[in-house]
Amino acid sequence: xxxRASRKARPPxxxxxxxxxxxxxxxxxTASLDDPGLVRAAMAGDELxxxxxxxxxxxxxxxxxxxxxxxxxxAEDAVQEACLxxxxxxxxxxxxxxxxxxxxxxxxxxxxxxxRARWWSVVRRATVERSEPPxxxxxxDRMDLDREVSRLPDTDRAVLFLFFYLDLPLAEVARILxxxxxxxxxRVHRAVTRMRLDMVEVSK
Amino acid sequence: MSNPTRDRIAATFDRELEASPVPAGLRSxxxxxxxxxxxxxxxxxxxxxxLLAAVLAIAVIATLVIGSHVLxxxxxxxxxxxxxxxxxxxxxxxxxxxxxxxxxxxxxxxxYGGKVGQASDNDTWTWDGKSWxxxxxxxxxPARISQVMAxxxxxxxxxxxxxxxxxxxxxxxxxxxxNDTWTWNGSTWKEQHPAHEPTFDFSWPATMAFDPVSRTVLLFxxxxxxxxxxxxxxxxxxxxxxxxxxxxxxxxxxQGTGAMVGGGTSLLLIAGQIxxxxxxxWIGVGPLHNDATGLGSAAYDPQGGQIVSLDGGDTWTWDGxxxxxxxxxxxxxxxxxxxxxxxxxxxxxxxxxWGNTNNDMWAWDGSTWNLVQRGTVAYASPAGQLGPAAPAxxxxxxxxxxxxxxxxxxxxxxxxxxxxxxxxxxxxxxxDYRSDQRDKTITFGIVVANPPPxxxxxxxxxxxxxxxxxxxxxxxxxxxxFVYDTSSPTSARWLMWIEPGTxxxxxxAGPGVPYxxxxxxxTDAEFWQVANSLT
Numbered sequence: 001x002x003x004r005a006s007r008k009a010r011p012p013x014x015x016x017x018x019x020x021x022x023x024x025x026x027x028x029x030t031a032s033l034d035d036p037g038l039v040r041a042a043m044a045g046d047e048l049x050x051x052x053x054x055x056x057x058x059x060x061x062x063x064x065x066x067x068x069x070x071x072x073x074x075a076e077d078a079v080q081e082a083c084l085x086x087x088x089x090x091x092x093x094x095x096x097x098x099x100x101x102x103x104x105x106x107x108x109x110x111x112x113x114x115x116r117a118r119w120w121s122v123v124r125r126a127t128v129e130r131s132e133p134p135x136x137x138x139x140x141d142r143m144d145l146d147r148e149v150s151r152l153p154d155t156d157r158a159v160l161f162l163f164f165y166l167d168l169p170l171a172e173v174a175r176i177l178x179x180x181x182x183x184x185x186x187r188v189h190r191a192v193t194r195m196r197l198d199m200v201e202v203s204k
Numbered sequence: 205m206s207n208p209t210r211d212r213i214a215a216t217f218d219r220e221l222e223a224s225p226v227p228a229g230l231r232s233x234x235x236x237x238x239x240x241x242x243x244x245x246x247x248x249x250x251x252x253x254x255l256l257a258a259v260l261a262i263a264v265i266a267t268l269v270i271g272s273h274v275l276x277x278x279x280x281x282x283x284x285x286x287x288x289x290x291x292x293x294x295x296x297x298x299x300x301x302x303x304x305x306x307x308x309x310x311x312x313x314x315x316y317g318g319k320v321g322q323a324s325d326n327d328t329w330t331w332d333g334k335s336w337x338x339x340x341x342x343x344x345x346p347a348r349i350s351q352v353m354a355x356x357x358x359x360x361x362x363x364x365x366x367x368x369x370x371x372x373x374x375x376x377x378x379x380x381x382x383n384d385t386w387t388w389n390g391s392t393w394k395e396q397h398p399a400h401e402p403t404f405d406f407s408w409p410a411t412m413a414f415d416p417v418s419r420t421v422l423l424f425x426x427x428x429x430x431x432x433x434x435x436x437x438x439x440x441x442x443x444x445x446x447x448x449x450x451x452x453x454x455x456x457x458x459q460g461t462g463a464m465v466g467g468g469t470s471l472l473l474i475a476g477q478i479x480x481x482x483x484x485x486w487i488g489v490g491p492l493h494n495d496a497t498g499l500g501s502a503a504y505d506p507q508g509g510q511i512v513s514l515d516g517g518d519t520w521t522w523d524g525x526x527x528x529x530x531x532x533x534x535x536x537x538x539x540x541x542x543x544x545x546x547x548x549x550x551x552x553x554x555x556x557x558w559g560n561t562n563n564d565m566w567a568w569d570g571s572t573w574n575l576v577q578r579g580t581v582a583y584a585s586p587a588g589q590l591g592p593a594a595p596a597x598x599x600x601x602x603x604x605x606x607x608x609x610x611x612x613x614x615x616x617x618x619x620x621x622x623x624x625x626x627x628x629x630x631x632x633x634x635x636d637y638r639s640d641q642r643d644k645t646i647t648f649g650i651v652v653a654n655p656p657p658x659x660x661x662x663x664x665x666x667x668x669x670x671x672x673x674x675x676x677x678x679x680x681x682x683x684x685x686f687v688y689d690t691s692s693p694t695s696a697r698w699l700m701w702i703e704p705g706t707x708x709x710x711x712x713a714g715p716g717v718p719y720x721x722x723x724x725x726x727t728d729a730e731f732w733q734v735a736n737s738l739t
Contacts, residue, residue, distance in 0.1 A: 037469060041416060046357045047239045047302050047546055049416070051231070052469075052506055058231040063221055072224040079230060083238035149216045164213040192209065 068111035292563040295349035298541035303360040304390040307331040352412035362388035398448040413466030493527035495642035503542035532572035591625030598624035617737035619730040644725035673702035673716040698722035
């Protein structure tokens with residue numbers, strides 16, 4: 001009989017911004033995201049174990065894909081394909097690798113490869129602009145910011161999304177997007193400067 | 205980074221993503237499709253064989269298509285039969301078969317209270333999330349009740365062990381306990397022939413579930429009694445590794461019956477309290493909820509990270525540290541067979557563990573129960589039962605229907621907001637008042653009470669109360685007042701007396717009307733305020 005693997009009393013939650021999007025993954029018996037037992041079970045074909053590993057990350061994966069690909073249908077495809085690739089590469093999930101970074105890296109890779117595959121993305125990008133109703137006071141700044149973010153290169157958008165929206169550390173952002181931490185930091189600086197927002201510190 | 209900047213950029217993404225909400229069911233679809241596709245690819249033959257198989261398949265399909273066109277001209281097509289649920293049954297088993305994505309239901313009996321010679325079933329049903337299918341397996345375990353089943357995640361099959369057969373009568377005239385082991389592979393049953401096997405007495409229910417730590421199926425039950433006295437039963441824990449049973453030797457073990465709840469990364473056993481299997485011992489990790497009847501059902505909900513339990517007509521959840529009574533808009537009327545159904549990401553409750561009156565299917569979505577499929581039997585509360593209802597409604601119901609006895613007393617003061625459940629005939633009634641979290645309960649009624657005896661810390665007094673009728677154990681104007689644990693301010697306590705009055709039914713008529721008031725979770729002062737409010 002193997003001994004129960006040691007684990008924290010409470011599994012770590014997905015670190016999201018502390019605003020309204022916070023979601024408790026679980027309390028008892030749920031996936032400790034670094035639980036080797038779960039990985040073993042998932043590799044053995046245990047759907048519940050696989051779900052416990054990547055299921056809670058699916059909404060964030062979808063949003064990342066939607067930001068990357070700017071197309072809900074493609075984002076959905078990307079997440080489904082990423083799930084399959086994640087299951088196939090479970091054996092490459094090292095014990096010291098956080099599941100979140102590992103899975104979101106697969107999603108980002110999938111998005112990049114889908115983006116490369118579509119020759120029409122530039123054409124579609126042009127159709128994003130919509131006619132807006134007259135703006136109320138305060139809305140104009142918001143719309144400017146929305147426009148600026150939408151005009152950023154996809155990778156820069158992904159950096160901002162991971163760093164500001166998912167509140168991930170820069171090192172993890174860099175790992176997911178396969179860029180250096182310095183490059184991730186530069187991209188955040190560049191984007192924020194371009195959007196004329198206040199920059200105080202980027203060091204997480 | 206200043207927070208305003210972070211919030212403004214995050215809000216920008218919020219607005220952008222508002223137009224692309226996460227599709228409903230994406231998690232379920234993506235995870236299921238990935239595992240299914242990967243499993244399929246793992247089992248695929250080499251490419252050359254696959255090519256040959258494809259050619260063969262095309263030939264077969266072509267033959268079938270041509271053949272079906274020929275046949276279609278002469279054989280009328282018939283619609284598929286409607287998907288009727290299995291008949292309501294007690295003492296059956298239901299588990300989620302991960303490998304095939306469906307629920308598997310086996311055995312039980314379409315009746316209540318097994319008797320030797322009474323037929324039980326050995327039918328196997330599966331539910332795929334939409335419809336029920338009755339399987340006609342070439343081999344199947346003989347008909348039985350009270351067997352245990354679990355999904356074996358390590359071997360991708362459903363394991364069934366033991367039970368009680370009602371069709372065979374052993375020499376001593378009692379039910380025959382089985383100790384055979386079967387596995388279900390999604391289409392047929394296969395009997396296993398392990399070198400070792402438990403010999404359980406299934407008059408005390410056994411329970412079984414997959415242990416994610418040892419990656420074996422764990423079985424908890426009780427050994428056969430040699431004396432026929434159930435108090436001599438001894439609990440045993442066994443594990444199934446796919447080919448043989450091995451008895452384990454935990455140093456601590458529950459002594460009462462219970463239900464295993466598997467899921468997530470640990471295995472729990474709800475038996476008198478909550479126990480966790482640590483790989484070699486059962487470790488107590490928490491108490492049961494306030495209203496545990498021992499007749500409830502439970503399943504682990506990985507979505508909410510909670511145990512969900514149907515017990516005492518209520519839905520309870522346990523988050524690892526505390527029980528909470530939930531307030532769903534609707535819920536099953538009975539404690540059903542419960543299992544987490546991964547494709548829907550919901551806990552399913554089907555039918556009734558203890559009766560043959562219900563075959564509804566419900567799903568718990570984390571906050572309420574939704575009726576998935578209405579059964580074929582209209583469930584009706586037993587005659588004379590009411591509730592849960594407001595105390596005033598229960599009082600009106602009792603006063604209207606208890607017509608052979610006078611006076612009908614009821615409390616007019618309760619310590620907290622409570623709901624009431626009443627059970628009555630024209631002669632008697634019993635009403636249970638329960639607080640929201642069931643931590644305070646009051647039971648009152650005209651009953652012939654037989655309260656359990658007290659321990660060394662109990663107190664039994666004669667107290668002046670109302671105009672009670674004199675009895676052998678108490679003079680006129682006195683009642684018997686019992687407190688189970690005088691060191692606990694909210695100990696269980698009861699009060700028993702004979703109220704002057706009449707019972708017109710000659711079969712139960714006595715010197716007056718026997719009343720019994722008991723409570724748990726109330727202080728002495730609260731208890732007497734309830735007692736003194738009786739009118």
